[in-house]
Amino acid sequence: MKVFVFTEKVKSLLELCQGARQIGERVEAIIIQSQDNQDNGAADKVWSIPMQDGVMLEDYTETLAALLEREKPDLLLIEPSKRCKLIAGRLAAIFETSVMTDLIELTKEGEGRHLVYGGAAIRKEKSNNSLSIATVGPGVLQGTGEAGKGETEIFPFVEPSNKMKVINIVQKTKSSVDLPNAKRVVGVGRGIAKEEDLGMIRELAEVIDAEVGCSRPIAEAERWMPKETYIGVSGLMLSPEVYVAIGISGQVQHTVGMNRSKVVIAINKDKNAAIFGQADYGIVGDLYKVVPALVDQLK
């Protein structure tokens, strides 16, 4: 199998190329060549597209399509970033296929597995097309670290039919919490009534030496916590030693992101909350009573 790899970030290219070696005999990387991107990503060959001034990544889609058309790889692996998902979708439309998105597993036979119905099910599927396209996150395919020969060939830029004009780009300030590596995580949900009450949750987290994450509505609807800290199918997939769910109902879209935790503790005032079905220890009670008591007595 011949695998092509395309990523948005230089850092992901090496990882995905190494992973691609698990799938195919030949791995070729595609890069947009600029001054600060000279990496060949451990591939057998590098296709280098000259970087164009003032052209956004998405506007290289036609160039990628032309390259794929000419070189006919069996599989294209793409990083699952927002920009790359747009590019992947457009390429799939050009090649009359669908992308296997956000794979959690990919076999040599080209069978991919990914979550559907919010995580209630895992679907196994395979492309019917001669070109398979898949978005795969870092860490899904375990790499070998083997380096390829890294021969480079330049592939010319193809002018896109619909160019967009970038007016402005502002870097986001990144939150400094490292939830994926935290041993203990406190997850807070809509059970808290106002933003200030996060203080009490943070206090508890500090007492038990945990980091704080949240359910999606706390980040997206309320905007009380940064978006990078919500847990679940469309957010972080965590597996800490201890997960404490506070005021979280336990809908599947959330629980797929925490159900690999070693121990799950839940606090919820509704005895029928789904979270209790997924917990080792729980208390049916008002978090406004339970949390301060925990802070007080665990100090």
Place this chain on the structure above:
Amino acid sequence: MNIISCFKVVPDEQDITIKPNRDISFEKAPMTISAYDLNCIEAGAQLAEAFEGNLIGVSIGAKKIDDSKLKKNVLSRGPESILMVADDFLEDLDTYQTANALKAAIQKVGEFDLILCGEGSADLYAQQVGAQLGQLLNVPVINSVNKIALMEGKVIVERSLEDEVETIEIPLPAVISVTSDINLPRIPSMKQILAAGKKSATILSALDVGIGDFGATLQVIETKAPEQKERKKDIIQGDSDEAIKSFITKINKVLK
């Protein structure tokens, strides 16, 4: 100004059940508007209201998506009309098939300035249909949009990406996928609910829009619920001081 909001009709995920053999069952699940397409409809409604535009809701799916309560729900949220291609031939489509069917349906509508899609569908969450639709229609397409400013012949949108916020100008017509935090979907008022009853819905078959033969691009091998990890489920009822104390004793062992 013709605006189209694409919405998917899905089985309500809260009522999906899992059979002992780990198959998924939808028997108890009523059909509902895919969660994040409420934001897509709302975004269309706000633009249509501000610019005296015409908003149409378009959906593709099996016959069962043609549900009167559901249609009324959609129409109470702003659209002037609905166009559904509802045909059992169109059940469980992959994203390429869906985008193709949407293209065919939209060509029935005629002229459009702006097509809106949601962030991702509640069942597949592939985040692909918008991208594919834009490409198939050969118009500019963008995703992850947080804000839309509509102008003569163009839009200026703000995109929220992993590490940056980007502002771009896009000529119309275009396809735009919006995020779930672009707006807070309205709770329809009594007046809007009553008005919905007077609005129209057009239901077409696959043949009506000329989509006869299209095979799946992905072959589904199986769809199964994951194995559940066994949990102790040691749950204490009530939050009396005593209950809390016994809860603390239990979790203290874990936290030590």
